[in-house]
Amino acid sequence: MLCFACLLGVDRIAADDFRVLPYLQNPAPEAMTILWFSDSDAPGSVEISPTPGQSSERVSTATLAESLAYPAWEVSTYFDGTPPPPPIQHRVRIDGLAPATEYHFRVQQGESAHEGTFTTAPARGTSDPIRLIFFADSETEPESTGKHTKWLRATDLQTPRTYPLDQTTGLANNLQIILERDPDLLGIAGDLVESGGEQRDWDEFWRHMTDVGGVNLAARVPLIAAPGNHEYYQGPRMAGYDQPGSERSISRWLSYFENPSNYDPSAEGRYYRLDYGPVTLICLDVSNGIPNRSAHDTNFLLLGDDEPGGGHSPGFGEGSRQHAWLRRQLADSQRTSAFTFVFFHHVPYSVGPHGWPAGNGSGRNEQSGVPVRALTPMFHEFGVDALIAGHDEMWERSTLEGEEVLTDGRRRPHTLQVLDVGIAGDGLREPEPGLTNPHQQYLVHTDVPEVWSDGVLMSGGKHYGHLEIDVLPTEAGWQAILKPVHVFPFVDAQGNLQGFERRLYDDIIVLGHVATAINESKTGNAGTHQLQPPYPNPFNDTVLVRFQLASLETVRIEIRDNRGALVRELLDRPLAAGLHTVEWNGREGDGEAAASGMYLISMHAGATRETVEAVLVR
Structure with missing residues (x-):
């Protein structure tokens, strides 16, 4: 039996022989890929426990990653003409695994070892809950240290102000x-690095992902990513988006990520589909519309597939290979999945700078997300639940109403959620003056005012964060709960960071799916108000309080201890009919942590009074 440090919740990192520490890719119910990079071309090995099959050891396939060489300007500027050579990529695909099962692994490369743990994807047809997290626009670069982004107030767009934390x-x-x-998966909707052609920016990205307070996040959680315009961008000291340099830039992204095949030889890996339990995730590459410099183009500076002198960035409009592929995948997902989430970089509905139509000059943008709106009718037709994007570096949610066409030809109303989650750690933008988004439902910049006391920010405002999606089984089928998370910094009056905590913006979205009627209804229509079982239960940090309303009603949610004493009121306001969720973070009304024990969660909605129990375990 192998003995792993990660069994104790500790990652053992010995990195001398690793250029990039091991990380997880391409998860499946029966398989997982482990990648890492080294200076040596000697194969490494992976041991896994519990052992699938006859042997616990797998030997890596070692390949020179020529695309990861440092460009000439980095060589002369930072390495005095003698850079590290291109690294060796090591790959091990572990097959024959059991679905939804935890495995521990140990990677040996030369004299160095690294240990981690992963869980395989759940199989279709099972009731395993899953958690997905998405963000966009991390835009890593070494220069981010000490760099503070612009941070304007909604009530004062004229006074310069920068965010108290550097990027x-x-x-x-x-x-x-x-x-x-x-989480079970971590997805990034583009712009992982500041400049895709600068290797130092990629080095910085992997330093972040493989060392989170001494823990290798990427060896615990598989990463999936969509290419953004910055992945195609060579950098300010090179020729921008010119070809063939732009293809050299995106080749770095392709060297780091192993994605399911799309069977498109010229754009393999740039768009793909991944099924994970009851969810289908579809990644698109919308970095370049065709024809160039037209109203359909998302990047006037980039020449792509089927354009003279272009690279292989695929078109996404009607008639393109990606468009035809997408239509096939959505049709299949509609039949087989509880939820379909599509993620890509260019958010199509926004009040940010890329919300202007494609073009040059005032009221136009050369890297507009507006051309992606051409896909909206298809998203409605096949009942896509949410689009997850970035690009405008703000938290904004929009909804679009349309019709889903069921497999038997009948139609039903459909709501498409569109989220810009581009607040990973770069910009925190304000809306463009004069630009409106009639589909907008929530914009942190205007909907979450800052609350200050004695020079200290107490709550509210724009902060870095991400989207957390919990997909949970219910008696009738499934729920997907979309939670807008921000990382609130505790900064004293002198600007010193004292700590930070996870908080939610007040815009949780609940999507429902009735498992017994995939072609009938995605939301149950209960005739009464209902309080559902809390999740998870027991819990040790946060618990979701889920309920369904049959009609518009004022709802009060209370937490009481086992003696009936009020601990905290979570909610007291009118809500529309439908599915709703609030989260309790295990704290009392004064912010103090509640003690371990059993708590009563009650819902008062009109004449309905319902109570469920939840157990907090510290």
Whole structure:
């Protein structure tokens, strides 16, 4: 039996022989890929426990990653003409695993070893809950240390102000919260690095992902990512988006990520589908619309597939290979999945700078997300639940109403959620003057005012964060709970960071799916108000309080101890009919941590009075 440090919740990091520490890719119910990079071309090995099959050891396939060489300007500027050579990529695909099962592994490379743990994806047809986390626009670079982003108030757009945390600290704190939430998957909707052509920016990205307070997050949680415009961008000291340099830039991204095949030889890995339990995740590459410099183009500076002198960035409009592939995947997902989430970089509905139509000059943008709106009718047709994007570096949620076409040809109303989650650790933008988004439902910049006391921010405002999605089984089928998380910094009056904590913006969205009627209804229509069982239960940090309303009603949610004494009131306001969720963070009304024990969660809605029990275990 192998003995692993991670069994004690500790990652053992011995990195001398690793250029990039081991990380997880391409998860499946029966398989997982482990990648790492080294200077040596000697194969490494992976031992796994419990052992699938006859042997616990797998030997890596070692390949020179020529695309990860440092460009000439980095060589002369930072390495005095003698850079490290391109690294060796090591790959091990572990097959024959059991679904939804935890495995421990040990990677040996030369004299160095690294240990970690992962859980395989649940199989279709099972009732395993899953947690997904998404963000966008981390835009890592070494220069982020000491760099503070612009941070304007909604009530004062004229007075210059910068965010109290630098970008490196903001992203690090965000990743720390993500690690503590123990997600099953971490998705990034583009712009992972500042400049895709600068190797130092990629080095910085992997330093963040493989060292979160001494823990290798990427060896615990599989990473999936969509390419953004910055992955195609060579950098300010090179030729921007010119070809063939832009293809050299995106080749770095392709070297780091192993994605399910899309069977498109010219754009393999740039768009793909991943099924995870009851969810289908579809990644698109919308970094370049065709024809160039038209109203359909998302990047006027980039020449792509089927354009003279272009690279292989795929088109996404009607008639393109990606468009035809997407239609096939959505049709299948509609039949087989409880939820379909599509993620890509260019948010199509926004009040940020990329919310202007494609073009040059005032009221236009050369990297607009507006051309992606051409896909909205298809998203409605096949009942896509949510689009997850970035690009405008703000938290904004929009909804679009349309019709889903069921497999038997009948139609039903459909609501498409669109989220910009581009607040990983770079910008925290304000809306563009004069630009409106009629589909907007929530914008942190205007909907979450700052509350100050004696020079200290107490609550509210724009902060770094991410989207957390809990997909939970119910008696009728499934629920997906979309939670807007921000990392609130405790900063004293002198600007010193004292700590940070996970908080939610007041815009939790609940999506429902009735498992016995995939082609009938995605939301149950109960005739009465209902309080559902809390999740998880028992819990040790946060618990979700889920309920359904049959009609518009004022709802009060209370937490009481086992003697009936009020601990905290979570909610007291009118809510529309439908599914709703609030989260209790295990704290009393004064912010103090509640003691371990049994708590009563009660819902008062009109004449309905219902109570459920939840057990807090510290």
